Amino acid sequence: MFAITAARTDKDDPLSGLEAGERPDPEARDGWTTVTVRAAALNHHDIWSLKGVGLPAERLPMVLGCDAAGIDEDGREVIVHSVIGDPDAGGGDETRDPRRSLLSEVHDGTFAEKVAVPRRNLVPKPAELSFEEAACLPTAWLTAYRMLFEKARLEPGSTVLVQGAGGGVNSALIRMASAAGHRVYATSRSEAKRERARALGAYAAVETGERLPEKADAVFDNVGAATWGHSVRSLRPGGRIITCGATSGDAPPAELTRVFFLQLQVIGSTMGTRDQLKRVAEYCARTGIRPEIDRVLPLANAKDGFAAMEQGDVFGKIVFTV
Known part of the structure; x- marks a missing residue:
């Protein structure tokens, strides 16, 4: 073969x-x-x-x-x-x-x-x-599905930040989170990718590292070192960072003072189960999201x-x- x-x-x-x-x-x-x-x-x-x-x-x-x-x-x-x-x-x-x-x-x-x-x-x-x-679906969309629907524990109408607009996981997060009724912010260095993020349903797309006009209930971060500080500072008290990767490196300053003072949560997520893959496939089929x-x-x-x-x-x- x-x-x-x-x-x-x-x-x-x-x-x-x-x-x-x-x-x-x-x-x-x-x-x-x-x-x-x-x-x-x-x-x-x-x-x-x-x-x-x-x-x-x-x-x-x-x-x-x-x-x-x-x-x-x-x-x-x-x-x-x-x-x-x-x-x-x-x-x-x-x-x-x-x-x-x-x-x-x-x-x-x-x-x-x-x-x-x-x-x-x-x-x-x-x-x-x-x-x-x-x-x-089996890696990117399954990973995004689990981060959004299992790990983040958000109510519809929440505010979320997706760090990086271009990759498979992040484009899936933008599309699914906006369809679920969340206000989605996305970041990218590229204006073209920011425009694509808005087309997928993002409420706004901003330059990487730019301060958001409001605090987020959850941040989805698979970039790591390059975005970690911005992710922590973008959260409201009691907010959550859900991370599934560290493409830019995994040893940034942890900013523990801010984490414990604001009672933030850092949640790891990896892939998803077979049953969740079946559900994400049915989710796409029923909603028309692709x-x-x-x-x-x-x-x-x-x-x-x-x-x-x-x-x-x-x-x-x-x-x-x-």
Whole structure:
């Protein structure tokens, strides 16, 4: 089968380890099955893998990719949940299993004509969603869904800040939060991305680091060091920061004095469960809300998509079709 593989890792030149070519077809072990991939979505996780983060040299070569939608062995249209874990080990939540992994970390990923996954990791694809739209859900939209609806614990009409307007998680947060009735502020250095954020439903989009005209009930921050101080200062007393990443670094000043004096909450969130993936797919099908897709490329041109993501030239998701 044709696949996109991490053949080498290099933290300074990650794309140098990217290779396209033939790989053996996957074999499904006991309790697993194979999916014929129709569409797969690119994530920052794939760039980090090429840098060697979470992907040691002894596991190379590794087929990259976490997200996919396709056809299972019984001919059903399905979405692949990329968290490989045991719900029982995590108290009913596979993302809390200490041994969990994502596809492309221990097991070959989705940037291929076929992928092998545990049977329980498949959820039905609603007919209302295209394969390209469905492929955007398992990482970015699932992460945003859990942050917004489980972790933030907001009432409709709340004020929220999304740090960074362009990425897949953030564009999903803007769209879902505005649809849920929240007043959404978004930040970006780029006026073009601020305009796109407003088009997605943001009440206002401001320059990164700019003071908001009002305090937020919750801030969604996956940037980390570059935005942390602004996130803390943007919250009302008792507000919450929900974080799912730290793309600019994870060691900013914690501003603990402000955190305890204003009784702020810092809440971590990682991915979501299989059941939550099923719900986010149904949410999109019923509401008509769809993932923002930056571009669709054939899998053979995957390197172009990787280059665009590494350069930050993205708004929404990059999708590969097979």
